[in-house]
Amino acid sequence: MTHQNKVCIISGATDGIGKEAAVNLAEMGFTLGLVGRNPKKIDSTLSEIQTKTDNENIKFFQADLSIISEVQRLADEIQSTYDKINVLLNNAGAYFSDFGKTVEGFENTFALNHLSYFQLTDLLLDSIKSTPNSRIVNVASDAHFGTNLNFDKLQGFDGYRGWPAYCKSKLCNVMFTYELARRLKGCQTTANCLHPGFVNTNFGNNNKTSVRMSLSAAKAVGAINVKKGALTSIYLASSDEVEGISGKYFSKCKSKQSSKQSNVIKDQQRLWSVSEEFLS
Numbered sequence: 001m002t003h004q005n006k007v008c009i010i011s012g013a014t015d016g017i018g019k020e021a022a023v024n025l026a027e028m029g030f031t032l033g034l035v036g037r038n039p040k041k042i043d044s045t046l047s048e049i050q051t052k053t054d055n056e057n058i059k060f061f062q063a064d065l066s067i068i069s070e071v072q073r074l075a076d077e078i079q080s081t082y083d084k085i086n087v088l089l090n091n092a093g094a095y096f097s098d099f100g101k102t103v104e105g106f107e108n109t110f111a112l113n114h115l116s117y118f119q120l121t122d123l124l125l126d127s128i129k130s131t132p133n134s135r136i137v138n139v140a141s142d143a144h145f146g147t148n149l150n151f152d153k154l155q156g157f158d159g160y161r162g163w164p165a166y167c168k169s170k171l172c173n174v175m176f177t178y179e180l181a182r183r184l185k186g187c188q189t190t191a192n193c194l195h196p197g198f199v200n201t202n203f204g205n206n207n208k209t210s211v212r213m214s215l216s217a218a219k220a221v222g223a224i225n226v227k228k229g230a231l232t233s234i235y236l237a238s239s240d241e242v243e244g245i246s247g248k249y250f251s252k253c254k255s256k257q258s259s260k261q262s263n264v265i266k267d268q269q270r271l272w273s274v275s276e277e278f279l280s
């Protein structure tokens with residue numbers, strides 16, 4: 001139990017990679033602040049993790065992370081619950097095959113997959129920075145390879161296509177991580193991102209039947225199980241091997257090169273300022 005008294009916040013902890021990471025980090029003794037959106041799933045996941053791990057220091061927070069006002073409320077609740085944050089694992093994400101907007105007018109993919117990581121991190125940053133050796137871990141994807149950001153069409157309002165929108169949101173995760181790591185230089189806080197692998201989770205099951213069937217077929221042939229899929233998230237959240245390492249992209253618990261555009265500093269900086277403008 002080397003991680004007792006450490007607080008870890010995990011978004012998207014009611015399913016898939018986030019839930020598996022929560023179980024493992026609970027077993028290591030972390031105090032967990034988990035984020036879910038569906039009250040019934042929150043209740044069942046909480047009892048499942050407590051039964052499996054005997055860890056009683058687990059609390060769920062409820063928020064739809066694609067809504068800016070909910071992320072703001074969530075951050076307030078987290079900060080009034082914990083006096084420190086050792087790890088923030090931004091994990092909640094989804095693929096939307098069809099165009100849709102949040103009630104606040106943002107495109108769904110961009111709002112959930114990028115803006116929520118950016119906003120939750122920003123709002124919790126003072127607490128994270130004041131916790132020694134703290135870590136921010138962003139679940140990105142190899143889907144970011146082979147796409148570029150067009151800053152004039154960041155949200156795909158014209159001619160939306162689901163997969164390119166997803167790939168761009170995951171490129172945003174990588175670029176956000178690198179800019180964040182640069183801004184954190186000189187602090188004890190690190191920021192890294194990762195590709196979990198192609199993982200057999202409920203990912204994509206929020207879409208129409210034809211999309212779900214194609215994804216299921218692909219998962220049956222090529223996906224790894226969720227235990228393997230959560231390993232790099234768990235590693236970056238907890239391993240001594242990555243203490244002090246920051247601004248890297250990981251896959252299979254090893255750092256690797258990310259795409260060309262993800263490494264362009266002026267684009268990382270532009271994404272940061274555009275994101276700030278969206279949230280202002």
Ligand SMILES: NC(=O)c1ccc[n+]([C@@H]2O[C@H](COP(=O)([O-])OP(=O)(O)OC[C@H]3O[C@@H](n4cnc5c(N)ncnc54)[C@H](OP(=O)(O)O)[C@@H]3O)[C@@H](O)[C@H]2O)c1
Pocket residue numbers: 011012013014015016017018035036037038041063064065066091092093094112139140141142195196197198199200201202203204
């Ligand atoms: N699976 C893969 O092959 C794969 C590959 C590369 C990267 N990733 C990334 O891995 C991360 C986790 O995906 P997964 O495969 O574990 O998917 P998953 O099984 O669908 O789990 C996604 C989690 O995010 C939550 N979530 C979705 N929309 C939300 C919202 N609006 N507000 C709050 N929470 C929300 C879900 O809540 P509910 O339980 O209520 O649905 C669930 O807990 C994502 O960032 C994804 O992009 C996955």
